[in-house]
Amino acid sequence: MNRNIIAIAIASLGFIIGLALLGNAIKNRNKSENTISVTGLGSNKFTSDLIAWSGNFSRNSFELKSAYDELANDKKVIENYLISKGIAKNQMVFSAVDIQKQINYGTDANGRSTQTFGGYQLSQKVSIDSKDVAKVENLSRNITEIINLGIEFTSSPPSYFYTKLADVKHQMIADATKDAKQRAEKIAENSGAKLGNLKKATMGITQITAPNSTEEYSYGGTFNTSSKDKEASITIKLEYEVN
Incomplete structure (x- = not known):
């Protein structure tokens, strides 16, 4: 009889622990789903200074x-x-x-x-x-x-090339990040939520094309050298927690 009582006690304890783990898993899953992912764009037009x-x-x-x-x-x-x-x-x-x-x-x-x-x-x-x-x-x-x-x-x-391209990239990254954050804040506001901490940031590839051209972006990045006037762009993807 004592053995039966011990077995029942162990089973009950296991059931309670299982419920606790399940509740924690559901809580963590819901927490991970409360996020916003947005993509911002930064662009800049400039004229080459090296030929x-x-x-x-x-x-x-x-x-x-x-x-x-x-x-x-x-x-x-x-x-x-x-x-x-x-x-x-x-x-x-x-x-x-x-x-x-x-x-x-x-x-x-x-x-x-x-x-x-x-x-x-x-x-x-x-x-x-x-x-x-x-x-x-x-x-x-x-x-x-x-x-x-x-x-x-x-x-x-x-x-045609541009010797100050690094400065252009830094400004584009700042502009793309600002654009993405503003988008995230607007989405959270429209959803009645509040933007939380930044979880992840991913930077895209710099694309440099001739202004108003039909050049296609490439996976590894496009770098136009045939046009004296150029337009550069970059994307930043941000993922925020939502409270």
Whole structure:
């Protein structure tokens, strides 16, 4: 009989503990559900203050030395031209000379494949990074002046950058956080509740596009370099407790 009483007592105690644990679980579950998650947006428009531009020039000859001498003369002409346009010599970076053997492929009278030496092609690249955006931009648009000097020159589209992007990001983060908090406060107010402590904050990826463009945002972040004027944006997701 004593054994039955002890068994009943143990079962009753287990039942009471189970109820306590269940009540605590329900309480914690309800507490975790009393939250608000909101996303805020911060954006900023700015104009690039750094431009990067490059161009390639080349010479072809059956004599390697002849091609090299012609290319060296082209380099000197290009350098003098850029200096005349107000580009400092220390802003110009000339790459090493690239040498390629040209092979002409064909067939002979019997239909067999043939290969003949077509000479050497030597090419070189000149690059300019400058904070004088307007000057280099104008230079890139009037590159036919170099071609008119008798040089086979190919210009690449300029790329635009902003050296104070870190400051822009800091301001956008502050604006996005403020925007998200205001949204959370409005939701809580409309629900008759009060905003509690911040539980979690998650920052999105910075997206930089041309203003009023149709560029799509990417998962890893978009960074437009083709437009001088840019628009950056970032999102902040905040999760608050609600009392």
